[in-house]
Amino acid sequence: MAIRILLCTIAILTLLLYSKPIDANHKRSITADDYARAFDHGARVRAEGMCHNPHPTIVYVNTTDPSKVYMPRGTVLHRCSDRTGCCTDPTKTCEPIEMQTVELYFITITLQVQNGHRNRRVRQSPKVEKFMFTNHTLCGCRERTNSNTSNDNTLDSVDNDFR
Ligand SMILES: *[C@@H]1O[C@H](CO)[C@@H](O)[C@H](O)[C@H]1NC(C)=O
Ligand SMILES: *[C@@H]1O[C@H](CO)[C@@H](O)[C@H](O)[C@H]1NC(C)=O
Ligand SMILES: *[C@@H]1O[C@H](CO)[C@@H](O)[C@H](O)[C@H]1NC(C)=O
Helix, strand or coil: CHHHHHHHHHHHHHHHHHCCCEECCCCEECCHHHHHHHHHHHHHHHHHCECCCCEEEEEECCCCCCCEEEECCEEEEEECCCCCCECCCCCEEEEEEEEEEEEEEEEEEEEEECCCCCCCEEECCCEEEEEEEEEEEEEEEEECCCCCCCCCCCCCEEECCCC
16 A cells, blocks of 8 residues: 555656646646546546446346236346446456356236226235346456347246246
8 A cells, every 4th residue: 555655656746747737627737636636536446446346236027017016026136337347448348257047036916907896906816936037246348349238137037937
């Protein structure tokens, strides 16, 4: 840490000795403090925004069938993307390099319209369904490809009426 601060200070001093840059917006000299803030910012982005650990995100279960209710509505899965990890090289993109398939269980209730009772919805007895999801376990920076990336929010497969 001390060595890093020393190196940064040397770098800042060197920059200041050889140039007197002007901040375009404020028309004032860039101070050593400004450089220190920019270095600190860079260090924070490298630490917190590194493309390595997948981040937890909510993935919703397919809800195209409005008569079916899932409990919970979605799940928490880890994902790699350019929103979770910052690649230094702009030609690269943060992608999953290791994945796993996870089985998750949901309570499902199918709501049915009962005729003759003012279209009142009647709850059917709840069932348990098992869904397979993809979870990202490691991220890495990879060369950007123009091929379509798979949709993060789709299920891999469904095992209906699992009990
Ligand atoms: C999503 O819902 C549609 C319409 O109900 C159904 O055809 C499809 O199989 C479902 N897909 C999954 C993955 O559950
Ligand atoms: C998904 O992977 C992450 C690691 O990337 C792990 O911490 C998490 O527990 C996994 N989620 C499930 C549902 O297995
Ligand atoms: C990529 O996506 C576009 C638009 O969604 C589609 O027309 C095209 O067929 C896809 N290409 C491949 C290789 O999947």
